[in-house]
Amino acid sequence: MAIMQVEWKYVLGCRMLEQAFVVFLLFTAAVGQIRYSIPEEMRKGSLVGNIAQDLGLDPTRMKKGGARIVSDESGDFIELNLDKGILVVKDRIDREQLCGQTSPCSLSFELIMLNPMQLHSVTVEILDVNDNAPVFNENEIQLEILESALPGTRILQETATDADVGVNALHGYTLTPTGNFNIKTQTSLSGGKYVEVYLNVALDREKEDSLVLTLTALDGGNPQKSGSMKITILVLDTNDNVPVFTQLMYKTEVIENAGRGTTVTTVSATDADQGSYGLVSYHFSRVFDKKSDPFTIDEHTGVITVAGDIDYEKKRNYELTIQAKDQGGHMDSTKVIIDVIDVNDNEPVIALTSFSSPVSEDSPSGTTVAIINVKDVDSGSNGKVDCFINKNIPFSIQSSLKNYYTLLTDGKLDREKNSEYNITFTAIDKGEPQLAANKTINIKVSDINDNAPVFKQSSYSASIKENNSPGMSFFSVSARDDDWNQNARISYFLIDSEFNGNPISSYISVNADNGALHAVRAFDYEQTKSFEVHIKAQDGGSPPLASNTTLKISVLDENDNAPQILYPVQSSSSVVAEIVPRSADMGYLVTKVVAVDVDSGQNAWLSYKLQKAVERALFEVGVHNGEIRTVRQVTDKDAVKQKLTVIVEDNGQPSRSATVTVNVAVADSFPEVLSEFTDFTRDKDYNDNLTLYLVLALAVVSFLFITCLVVIISVKIYRWRQSRVLYQSNLPVIPYYPPHYADTTGTGTLKHVYNYEVCMTTDSRKSDLKYLRPVSQSLLSVDGGGTDTMTLEQRNNAPSEYSTLVSLHSSTNFGFICYLLFQNSTSVKALPFSTLDIDVGSCPKHVLFPVR
Known part of the structure; x- marks a missing residue:
C-alpha cells in the first residue's frame, strides 16, 4: 500500500489559542482511505482538507451525487462544504475532552456518494496544543516528619496531572528551597511521571519545627506551563522505623462488570516499631480519584475491593498508589496495577447507512439496495462480527469495507408474487456467549406492466329479451390484471366486426370502465335470434397489454305477435x-x-x-x-x-x-243453401226517399244481377248433382292420416296430428283456397267474380285418361289430402301424396289423377 504524506506546520508566535497551528497530513490508499491532521482548538469554519481535490472529483459532481458524512462521532466537529468540496471545522475541538490521555486522537467517518454509490473512509487526527498546565490534586498539604529521619528518607510521593499529551505533557518537577530536601523524578509503568521528595539533611526539631516547601510541576510545551503545590512539613519526635510493603509493586486482574464488593487484591506492609508506632494503616495516595477509580481499600487489612462500575470499553487498566502509615508518621508506598478483563457484554450495533426503496421488479441481479454498518465495541473475538440476512429471498449480502455490508439483488423480482420484502440483518459476534443484534428493513417492489388482463372466462353467454329499451344494461364482463396501479387499470372495448351488414357497435356498446354491456337498439326475436361480439380488455400500462373474449348474445322471445x-x-x-x-x-x-x-x-x-x-x-x-x-x-x-x-x-x-x-x-239441397247463402252477402240499407233516377238505376242493376245469379245457380246445380251421384255410390274411400307436422323453426306451433283436406303451395298466401270434396264434406266456394275452380283451357288440355283437372293451392307449413273426382265414375277416392310420388312440402298447383 502506497502512502503519500503531506504535512504543513505553522508556528505563529506566542499566542497559540489565537493563531492556527495547522498540520495537514494526507494519506491516499488503494482502499479509498484519506487521512488529515489538524490541531485542536481551531476556530469554527477552519479548513480541514480539500476532499474534492484529494479524491480527484469536481465539487459540482459531489453536490449532484448527494455526498454526505456518515459518522456517529464526528458529526458535531467536522462538516462537509458541498459548494467548495472541502471539510471544515463545525465546532471547537477540545482534544482532552474528546480523547483524554489516548494518543493519537482521531475522528473517523465515512463519506458516501450516490449515483453511482461510492464510499470513502476519512480519518482526521487531532493534534495536541499546550493549552493545559500541570495540576496537583491539592494546592497545599501538610506532612509530619520525625526528627530522627535519616538523610535519603522519602517523605513524599506526588504526581501532577497534565491533560495534554506528547511534548506538551508533564515533563518534570522542581522543589524550592532545596536545603534539607531534594526530589527525584520517576517514570511509572504507564509512562507517567511522578516525583519523590527525599530528606537531604537530617532535621532538628529543636532548631526548626516546621518547614515550607514549594513543589512545581513543569510541562514540555512552548511556552512552558507549570503548576505548584505548597508543602508544610511538621517535624515530630523520633520514630526511627518506617512501614515497609512486602512488594514494591502489585499486579492483578479484574473482570469487567464485576459486582460491588468483589475482592481485587490485598496489600501488606510491616513496621519494626512497637506500640503505637508499629500500627500500620493503608490509604490510597492523594492522587486517587474516587470518581473515576471504582475501588476502595480497608485501612486495617489492606484489602482492595470493587466499589463502582468497571467497564472495559471505558478504561482498560488502573494504576493505584497505596500508602502504609504508622502511628508515628512513617509511611511507605507501593503501586497496584489492575488490568480489566473484557467480557462479551455488548451486542453488535447495526446502522443503516444507505437505503433505496422501492426497487423495480425488472432490476438486474446485483443491484445495490442498501448499505449497513456493523460495530461491536468489545475487543478480541468478542468484537468480531459475522453478518447475514434471512434466506429464501432474492437478495444477498456482501462485505465491502471493514464493518460495512452491501445488500444486493440476487435473482429475478416478481411484484405479483411478492410486492415487498422484510429483510432482517442479523449480526452475531464470536464471544462466549455469543450476542446478536437484528435490524429489519422493508423493501417494496415497484411494478412494471408485465401482465396482460385476463378474463374470467374465454367466452361468455348472455341473453336479452326482445323489444328491450335502447341503452338497457343486460350483462357485464370482467377481467383482472395482476399488475398494480395504472398498469392494472383496465378499459373495455368492442372489437370492430359486422352483423347483418351493420357494424356491431350499432347493436351493442360496452362501458370502458366497468365492462357493462348495453343494448344500442331494440331487438326483434323474429329477425335476430343470436349473434356474437368480441370484447377486448386493455390495461393502462406503457406499452399497454390486452386480451380478448367472445360473448354470444341470445335474443329471448316475448309474446309480441298475435296468432x-x-x-x-x-x-x-x-x-x-x-x-x-x-x-x-x-x-x-x-x-x-x-x-x-x-x-x-x-x-x-x-x-x-x-x-x-x-x-x-x-x-x-x-x-x-x-x-x-x-x-x-x-x-x-x-x-x-x-x-x-x-x-x-x-x-x-x-x-x-x-x-x-x-x-x-x-x-x-243446393237451392236451400243458395237461398240462405244470399243472406250472408246482403248488407244494404235502402232509402225510402230514392229519386226516380236511383230507382231506374237499381232496376237495371237488379236485372243484371238476376241474370248472373241464374247462370251461377245453373252451374252450381249441375255440380251439386254430380257430387250427389258420387256421394251415393258405394266405391270405397281410402282415408289418409298425415304424419306429425311441426314448425320447421322449432317453435312447436303444431305438435298434434291433423287430417287436412287441402294441398297448398309456397305462394298460397297470395291465392284463394279452391278445392273440391265429397258431398258429405263439400264446400261451396263463391267468388265475387263468379269463376269456377276449373278453367276452360284446363278442361280442353286434359288427356282422356285423366279425370277432372283440379286447381289447388298449398302452404309450406301445412299439407292436405286432395280429394279426387273421377271421370265416368260415381265414387270419390282420396289418394295420399306418396301414391303419386309427390312431396308433401312441394305439392304442385295442378295435379292430374288417373281414372281407375
Missing part, C-alpha cells in the same frame, strides 16, 4: 261457407281452423274456442287442433245459416288472440 289465421281465409270479395248435411252424425268434421304464431316456445302454443256458447249448440271447436265438429244430431229446428266466431289464443303472458268467422250452411 295469424291461415284458414279459412277472410276476404271481403268472397264469402266461403261450409255445408253440413242434415244427416250428419255427431262428431262430423265441418272444417278446420288453421292458425300460426311466429313467436316461439309456449308463446306459440295455440288454443281454440268459440266466442259464444249458446244452449243446445250444434258445433264445438277442438281446443288444440281447431277442428269444428258437430256435437249432436242436426234437427229441423236448427237454422240453415250458422255463423261461428272462433277465437285463437296463444299461451304467452299476457296472451294474444285472433278471431275468425266461419259460415256454416245446414242443408241437404
